Amino acid sequence: MKLKDFAREIGLSPTTVSRALSGYPEVSASTRVRVMEEAARLGYRPNINAVRLATGRAGAIGVVMTKAGDYQFSEFISGMADRLSSEDTDILITPMIGHDPGDELQLYRRLAESRRVDAVVIHSPLPNDPRIALLDRLKLPFIVHGRSVTDVPHAWLDIDNEGAIRQSTEHLLDLGHKHIALLNGREGLTFTLDRLKGYRQALTDRGIPFDPKLVSHGDFTDEIGFRFARSALKQRPQPTAFVAGSMMTALGIYRAARSMNLVIGRDVSVVAHDDVFPYLTAENMVPPLSTTRSSIRAAGKRIADLLLQILAGQQASDIQELWPVELILRETSRPAPEEASV
Amino acid sequence: MKLKDFAREIGLSPTTVSRALSGYPEVSASTRVRVMEEAARLGYRPNINAVRLATGRAGAIGVVMTKAGDYQFSEFISGMADRLSSEDTDILITPMIGHDPGDELQLYRRLAESRRVDAVVIHSPLPNDPRIALLDRLKLPFIVHGRSVTDVPHAWLDIDNEGAIRQSTEHLLDLGHKHIALLNGREGLTFTLDRLKGYRQALTDRGIPFDPKLVSHGDFTDEIGFRFARSALKQRPQPTAFVAGSMMTALGIYRAARSMNLVIGRDVSVVAHDDVFPYLTAENMVPPLSTTRSSIRAAGKRIADLLLQILAGQQASDIQELWPVELILRETSRPAPEEASV
C-alpha cells in the first residue's frame, strides 16, 4: 500500500498523513492518533527508498570493515546497534577493497559520492589521518573512534590509552618490577603512540631506563603475544612483568610463560587491557588477569549516539570525549620476584 | 551532478546515458565508451536512492544481529563483505530489539515491509524455524546459514555438523577413550541436535553406552567450557576426553584441566570444532589442539554469493550446500591413559 492509497482510504490528503506520521506539529492531535491507528490497522509503511530520495537522507551510518578478523568489531557494532535500534537508522558495513591505504580513501570517496550513508565512523586513526582531511573536504559527517593529531576540527571519542598504560606500568613499578615489557598495538597508530607515551612516562618518573627491546608492536593476536613474550623472556635480565595490549595477547603471554615453566603471578606479572568481551573474561583466566578495562561495546553505543547528535545539527568539533580507564587488580600483578642471579 | 545535467553536458539524453551506464545492449559501443569516460572524467555517479526508488531494489542484504558478543559474527560478515565488495550491494546490520522470540519475527516483518533489504540471512536456525515460514510468506528472499527441518523449500548452506562430531568421537574412541564428554551448543538449535546425533552414532557403533551426564549445552564461551569441564572431571569414572563445540570452550577445558593438575594430551584428550579465526589458532595453543575445521569466513563469502544468485532469479529451493568438515590431528588427541583405580 502506498501513501496515496492509504490517504484516500482514510479520507485525508497525502500531505496530512505524511505529516501526522512524521510527527510534524501542525497536525491536530486527534488526526494524528487516528492516522497512526489506521496505519497500524491497514499495515501502511512508508517506502524507505522514497523517503530517502525525497529527504536526501540515507538512513544509515557507514562502517568500513578495515581488515578481516578483528574480534572487537562485532562488539563495537553491537553497541552501535543497541543505540540505533530505536531510530530509523541502520548500520551499513562496507567492505574494504584492496590493501593500499589509498584504496581506503577511494572507498570513503565513493561512499560519500553515492550518498548511501549519512555519516561514517573512522577506526584506528593515525596521527594526522588522511581520512579525516578527506571526509572534512567531502563534507560527509563522521566521528573518529580514537584520536588523531590534526588541524581539522572533528568529533572523536577515545579511551585514555596513555593513562591506562601509565597506571598499569606504575602499578607494576610499585610492586618492585624493574624490567617491564610492553606489547603495543600496530606501529604508527595514535593509540599505539599514546600507550608508549604512558609507558615511558611511568618509567621516567621512577628513573627507570627505557629499553626498546622490551617493547613490541603488532596486531592483537594470541600468536604475537606468544612470540614476543617468549623472546622477551629469553632476554637477560629477564623481564618480570608484561603490559599487554589486549586479552588475546595476554593469552599468548600465559602460553609463553607456561611453555617456559614460568608461573604467571609468581615469576611473571601481567596487566592487560580488556575491551570487555562476553566470551572471554579476565576474571575467568587462570590466574585471574589484572586489567585496565573499558567496554568497547559502550563506546560503540555512545558513538552512535554522538553521530545522531551531529546529524541533528550539533557542532562536530564540540564533540570530544575522553573516557577514563579503570585498573582492576586481580591475581597476575604481584610483587617482583627476588632478584635472581641469572 | 545529476543525470540530467550530465547528459546535457555531453550532449545526450538521460535515457541513453542511463542505458550506457547500466550496460543495456541497445546502446552503441562507441556511445557507451564515450559515456563511461565522460562519467569518470566529470565524476558523475547515479544517486543510489533514486536508483533504488526507481528499480525497487534496496541494494542491501540484511543480517540481524541476533545476540550480543558473538565472536563469529565479524568473521562471517567479513566473508560476506569479501564477496560483495565487487557488487553494488551492502550489508545492513539490523539490531535485534527485545529478547522474546516474537520480537525477532516482528523485526523480520518490519525489515520486509520497509523494503530496505533485498534479502536476508538467517542464522542459528531451529528445526522448523518460524522465521523461515514467515519470510517465505512475506516473499522476502533469504538463505539459512545452518539447517532447519521444515516443509518450506528454501536455500541453505551448512557444515556437516553431524559428520564432524562423529569423526571426532570416533577418533577418540579409536584411541581407546571410553568416557568422552561433549560440549554442545545451545539447546534446541538444529546444529546442536546434529552434533548430538553424530556423537551418539559414534558411541552406538562401538557399543559404548550414552551417558547424558557427559553432555552439556550452552553458548560457546570460555566460561562455560571451564565450568562444565571441571564438573565433568570430578565425575567418576572421570572422562578422559572432550569433544568441544568451539575454540572458546576448548580454552575453558584447558583451563579446567590445569586447575586440576591434569595435563591436556596426556590425562585428558580434546578435539574441538574450529571456525578458523585469525586471532586464535589451534596450532598455537599449548598443546596444539586437534580440531575439525571449517572456515566461517568462507561460509559468509559463499552465502553472499548464493544470495546474489537468488536475487538474479535462481530458484532458492535448488540451493542446498552441505560442507564437509576436515579433522586435523594435532597433539591433544592421544591414547586414553591406562585405566586407573580411582
Next chain:
DNA sequence: TTGAAAGCGGTACCAT
C-alpha cells in the same frame, strides 16, 4: 540506436 515522458513513493512549499 536514441529520445520524450510517465512513473517510482514519498516530502515540503505554498495556498487556503
Next chain:
DNA sequence: ATGGTACCGCTTTCAA
C-alpha cells in the same frame, strides 16, 4: 489544521 502539487533523480515504456 489541511490540501494541491512540484519536486527528489533515476528507470523504462513507448514512439520515432
